[in-house]
Amino acid sequence: MVLDMESDMTSIILYSYFRSSCSWRVRAFLAFKGLKYQYEPINLLKMEHKESHFLKVNPNGQVPALIYHGRVMSDSGTIMEFLEEMHPEPNPALPNDLYERQIVRQISAHIGGLIQPLQNPFLASKMAKKYSDGDEEKIAFIKKDWPVSVISEGFVALEKLLEEHGGKYCFGDQITIADFYLVPQVANAERFGVEIHNFPSIERINQALLQEECFKVSHPSNQPDTPPQ
Amino acid sequence: MVLDMESDMTSIILYSYFRSSCSWRVRAFLAFKGLKYQYEPINLLKMEHKESHFLKVNPNGQVPALIYHGRVMSDSGTIMEFLEEMHPEPNPALPNDLYERQIVRQISAHIGGLIQPLQNPFLASKMAKKYSDGDEEKIAFIKKDWPVSVISEGFVALEKLLEEHGGKYCFGDQITIADFYLVPQVANAERFGVEIHNFPSIERINQALLQEECFKVSHPSNQPDTPPQ
Numbered sequence: 001m002v003l004d005m006e007s008d009m010t011s012i013i014l015y016s017y018f019r020s021s022c023s024w025r026v027r028a029f030l031a032f033k034g035l036k037y038q039y040e041p042i043n044l045l046k047m048e049h050k051e052s053h054f055l056k057v058n059p060n061g062q063v064p065a066l067i068y069h070g071r072v073m074s075d076s077g078t079i080m081e082f083l084e085e086m087h088p089e090p091n092p093a094l095p096n097d098l099y100e101r102q103i104v105r106q107i108s109a110h111i112g113g114l115i116q117p118l119q120n121p122f123l124a125s126k127m128a129k130k131y132s133d134g135d136e137e138k139i140a141f142i143k144k145d146w147p148v149s150v151i152s153e154g155f156v157a158l159e160k161l162l163e164e165h166g167g168k169y170c171f172g173d174q175i176t177i178a179d180f181y182l183v184p185q186v187a188n189a190e191r192f193g194v195e196i197h198n199f200p201s202i203e204r205i206n207q208a209l210l211q212e213e214c215f216k217v218s219h220p221s222n223q224p225d226t227p228p229q
Numbered sequence: 230m231v232l233d234m235e236s237d238m239t240s241i242i243l244y245s246y247f248r249s250s251c252s253w254r255v256r257a258f259l260a261f262k263g264l265k266y267q268y269e270p271i272n273l274l275k276m277e278h279k280e281s282h283f284l285k286v287n288p289n290g291q292v293p294a295l296i297y298h299g300r301v302m303s304d305s306g307t308i309m310e311f312l313e314e315m316h317p318e319p320n321p322a323l324p325n326d327l328y329e330r331q332i333v334r335q336i337s338a339h340i341g342g343l344i345q346p347l348q349n350p351f352l353a354s355k356m357a358k359k360y361s362d363g364d365e366e367k368i369a370f371i372k373k374d375w376p377v378s379v380i381s382e383g384f385v386a387l388e389k390l391l392e393e394h395g396g397k398y399c400f401g402d403q404i405t406i407a408d409f410y411l412v413p414q415v416a417n418a419e420r421f422g423v424e425i426h427n428f429p430s431i432e433r434i435n436q437a438l439l440q441e442e443c444f445k446v447s448h449p450s451n452q453p454d455t456p457p458q
């Protein structure tokens with residue numbers, strides 16, 4: 001792992017885990033902006049994000065983390081807002097109109113603040129272990145049941161938002177920051193067995209986005225740390 | 230409750246619950262910007278946020294919701310970013326430097342994305358009821374234990390962020406959006422009995438901010454829907 005930041009102050013390094021939905025957001029966004037980066041895998045299952053060599057990079061102990069020309073930043077939403085401000089072109093990902101920006105951020109926050117943090121497998125796992133008195137069957141049940149419950153409930157409100165504001169993409173026919181929240185969240189939903197057909201706007205927009213090059217090259221099936229099939 | 234938005238297209242209406250930490254963020258931010266608003270109380274304990282008359286305003290069923298000159302918006306972070314863009318003066322709440330903005334947003338996201346959604350009493354309550362087989366003692370335990378655990382863990386990383394970037398306030402000596410996340414979160418922590426003295430930067434900055442007029446007038450002890458002592 002390259003941690004000598006002094007050695008390359010003009011590069012972009014992304015600390016990512018192939019299956020982390022927040023990492024996927026940033027991988028896709030970097031591709032959308034045409035920004036090349038060095039990929040540094042952090043294996044969440046091996047708890048590498050809590051090891052001291054990574055905590056030196058990102059004291060939060062979270063992926064994704066980005067080193068942009070020597071500056072460390074974390075939180076996927078923060079990173080995307082930064083990249084959007086630093087690289088508005090090509091492919092602006094926020095509308096110019098302030099009311100429209102607000103809608104894009106509201107959709108983003110609905111996924112990034114209300115759904116993803118609560119369906120995070122680490123949350124369900126921690127919760128299950130804390131309160132199940134070591135009952136392995138119950139722990140396994142909670143780890144599956146909780147994310148499904150959170151995502152299903154969150155998608156009901158998300159579907160309404162996309163019915164109202166969506167077009168080809170989450171906000172009309174322009175790819176915006178909100179789309180980088182949607183695709184990884186739908187992948188999580190599918191992984192947990194949530195029935196996406198019940199949410200036609202979510203399903204339609206996700207399908208359209210998956211055709212975009214930036215989501216193809218950043219797909220979890222296709223990363224340096226993706227395990228061989 | 231005023232829902233006839235057509236009747237006043239030039240006003241600001243805030244749907245708020247006195248004790249909601251996300252509502253407090255926006256109340257304080259509006260005061261910081263010198264923006265007057267009409268206060269519409271939504272009693273979360275009475276589940277008024279899930280009633281149809283409010284869902285017509287905000288389909289998310291979340292407070293705070295803001296009607297800004299006839300446009301409905303929700304999510305406290307989104308609302309603050311909008312107000313900052315619409316009213317950069319007086320009192321800019323984001324630095325001009327892109328790297329500095331990123332730090333402010335990272336601190337904000339740490340509280341708004343990693344701590345608050347997970348310590349939300351509704352989350353603990355839902356979790357406890359779902360998985361405690363009706364054991365009232367266990368439900369009561371989880372409702373208390375879970376938020377303390379989440380906040381304590383989140384404050385360890387937050388303290389590091391504020392040690393590094395904080396001054397009088399969360400980011401140096403300028404009041405920024407991050408501060409509007411801090412104060413309500415510390416109040417939640419105190420309510421759950423988290424020992425703030427263990428986090429000296431958090432404690433110091435919170436004390437400084439509580440002296441500011443915008444946090445005084447927006448304090449939960451002092452709102453139209455605050456119950457009499």
